[in-house]
Amino acid sequence: MEKKNIDWAKLGFAYTPTDYRYQDEWENGAWEGGKLITDKHISLLESACVFHYSQSCFEGLKAYTTKQGKIVTFRPDMNAERMYNTAARLEMPSYPKEKFVEAVLETVRANAAWVPPYGTGCSLYIRPFMIGSGPQIGVAPAPSFLFRIFVMPVGAYYKGAVKPQKLVVSDWDRAAPHGTGDIKAGLNYAMSLHPTMDAHRAGYAENLYLDPQTRTYVEEAGGANVLFVDKDDNLIVPKSTSILPSITRRSLVYVAEHYLGLNVIERKVRFDEVKDMKECCLCGTAAVIAPVGLIHTHEGDIVLPSGMDKMGEISGRLRKTLTGIQDGEIEAPEGWIREVC
Numbered sequence: 001m002e003k004k005n006i007d008w009a010k011l012g013f014a015y016t017p018t019d020y021r022y023q024d025e026w027e028n029g030a031w032e033g034g035k036l037i038t039d040k041h042i043s044l045l046e047s048a049c050v051f052h053y054s055q056s057c058f059e060g061l062k063a064y065t066t067k068q069g070k071i072v073t074f075r076p077d078m079n080a081e082r083m084y085n086t087a088a089r090l091e092m093p094s095y096p097k098e099k100f101v102e103a104v105l106e107t108v109r110a111n112a113a114w115v116p117p118y119g120t121g122c123s124l125y126i127r128p129f130m131i132g133s134g135p136q137i138g139v140a141p142a143p144s145f146l147f148r149i150f151v152m153p154v155g156a157y158y159k160g161a162v163k164p165q166k167l168v169v170s171d172w173d174r175a176a177p178h179g180t181g182d183i184k185a186g187l188n189y190a191m192s193l194h195p196t197m198d199a200h201r202a203g204y205a206e207n208l209y210l211d212p213q214t215r216t217y218v219e220e221a222g223g224a225n226v227l228f229v230d231k232d233d234n235l236i237v238p239k240s241t242s243i244l245p246s247i248t249r250r251s252l253v254y255v256a257e258h259y260l261g262l263n264v265i266e267r268k269v270r271f272d273e274v275k276d277m278k279e280c281c282l283c284g285t286a287a288v289i290a291p292v293g294l295i296h297t298h299e300g301d302i303v304l305p306s307g308m309d310k311m312g313e314i315s316g317r318l319r320k321t322l323t324g325i326q327d328g329e330i331e332a333p334e335g336w337i338r339e340v341c
Contacts, residue, residue, distance in 0.1 A: 004113050004153075008120040011155035013286060020110035021150040022103045025133070026093045027143070034103055034147070036110050042146070049132030049142035056186035057086045058129035060285045061247075063108045063151070063340060065118040066328025071340040073108060073126070074326050076101045078247045083128060086183040091141040092130055101338070104128065107149045108340045114153050118327065125154040125286070129186075157286035162319070164293025164308045165205035165282065167221065169271070170195045173212035174219055174242075181219075181242030188244075192222040206282065208295055210271055211240060218269045221282050224290070225249040228269065229279035229314040236277070237266040248283045248322075254333065255321050262314070275302050279312030289319040 017040045024034030049055045059079045065071055080100035087094040104126055108115070116122035128149045132142025172195040175181025180188055192207075199207045199222075208226065211217040218238045220226050225246040228236040235256045237249070256262040274280070280292040293308035294301055306312030311319070324330035325337075 001112055003115075003117060006116075006153060008116050008122050008153075008155075011116070011120075011122050011153060013125075013154045013157045014152075016114075016152040018111045018114045018151050018153075020107060021148060022107040023149075024095070024103070024147045026145040026147070027134075031093070031095070031099075031147070034099070036106065040150070042148070044133055045135050047135035047137055049134060049136035052136065053132070053139060054185075054187040054190065055090060055092060055132030055136075055142055056129065057083060057090055057092065057184055058127060058186060059083045059184060061104070061126045061128075062285060062326075063115055063124040063126060064326050064328075065115050067118055068328050069118065070328065071108065071112055071115050072326075072328070073104060073338045073340060075247055075251065075336050076104045076338055077335070078250070079104075079128070082184060082245065082247070083130070086185060087130060089180065089183050090185060092132065093145055095130065095147050100128065103149055105338065105340050107151055111151050112341055114151065116153050122153060122155050124151050126151050154286075157284075157290070162291070162311050162316075164291045164304075164306070164311065166203065166294045166296065166308075167206050167208045167292055168199050168202060168204040168296040169298075170199070170207035170209050172207070172209075174207075174209035174222065175212065177211075177213050177242060179242060181240075182244060184244060189223075196222045204296065205290075211242070216270055218271055218274065219243055224282035224284035224287055226292075227252065227281050227283055227289075227315075228274070228277040229312060231276065231278050233262065233278070233314060235262050235264045235314065235318075236269060237264060238269040239266050240268065246284055248285055248288065251336070252283055252289070252318050252322060255318060255325070258333070259321050259330075260314075260317055277304065279306045279315050280304050281312070281315040281318075288323060289315055291315050
């Protein structure tokens with residue numbers, strides 16, 4: 001199969017329309033069945049619920065070309081489960097998990113020419129989403145819904161993704177206690193746009209959010225979970241009911257324990273502990289792992305011992321091992337890799 005004529009070295013993280021996308025619609029209590037389509041546009045009524053009450057959710061995962069030349073996806077069943085739970089929380093019809101995985105594989109297979117070659121450092125980003133597409137002016141769930149998957153070839157999410165990033169502690173809150181912080185709802189990201197742009201305008205890659213109730217504990221960044229390495233080389237995983245359960249984070253925890261033999265401690269992390277940490281990194285589907293070298297606060301800068309020049313040792317080993325599993329260079333745990341073609 002001939003790949004698309006793309007300069008992979010210059011590929012960023014931006015929308016590129018590909019040949020096919022998958023679409024299914026829910027009406028009268030059932031999903032229609034779903035199929036591949038070529039039209040990249042969506043036609044909606046001005047009264048569609050998504051425009052008024054933000055009834056929307058999404059997922060993000062990737063497909064890779066392995067060292068053996070196979071196209072694979074990474075743990076799509078986990079995305080299926082998370083979207084299933086998110087939809088239920090938003091009073092949307094949960095998409096069947098097995099059907100979700102089948103739809104992901106079918107969409108990637110149809111766009112195989114867009115999957116970047118092995119060794120480019122690029123991947124095919126997969127974006128499933130669901131919206132309340134039916135008319136709804138009263139405050140209530142939509143009467144009909146649209147589920148779609150599109151894909152696009154991408155490079156690194158952060159510029160110089162393996163170089164340390166600068167964060168700033170946000171004065172804004174990411175999510176309320178008992179709110180929607182633990183689901184992947186579009187409304188969460190709308191709330192984060194202004195703080196994110198404020199951070200960018202001030203020269204920072206991302207915000208670091210603290211818990212909204214006491215502003216004492218570390219939560220996560222705007223688009224990624226946060227991990228720390230303490231001075232004893234323990235992997236410290238912040239714990240909170242309002243943190244999004246990142247599939248990358250959960251995979252890294254497994255890698256740390258079972259591949260690298262690290263001690264993993266999942267607990268609430270006080271922000272005043274951060275200055276004593278050895279390493280800090282962001283993790284998520286788009287970024288995989290992006291190291292953090294500096295965190296700005298009103299009281300001054302916290303400079304991590306790992307510095308601004310390179311990724312910390314433990315973070316680097318975690319990244320290398322996880323990407324090695326995704327690329328087929330390292331044997332994966334059972335069920336993590338789904339072959340497409």
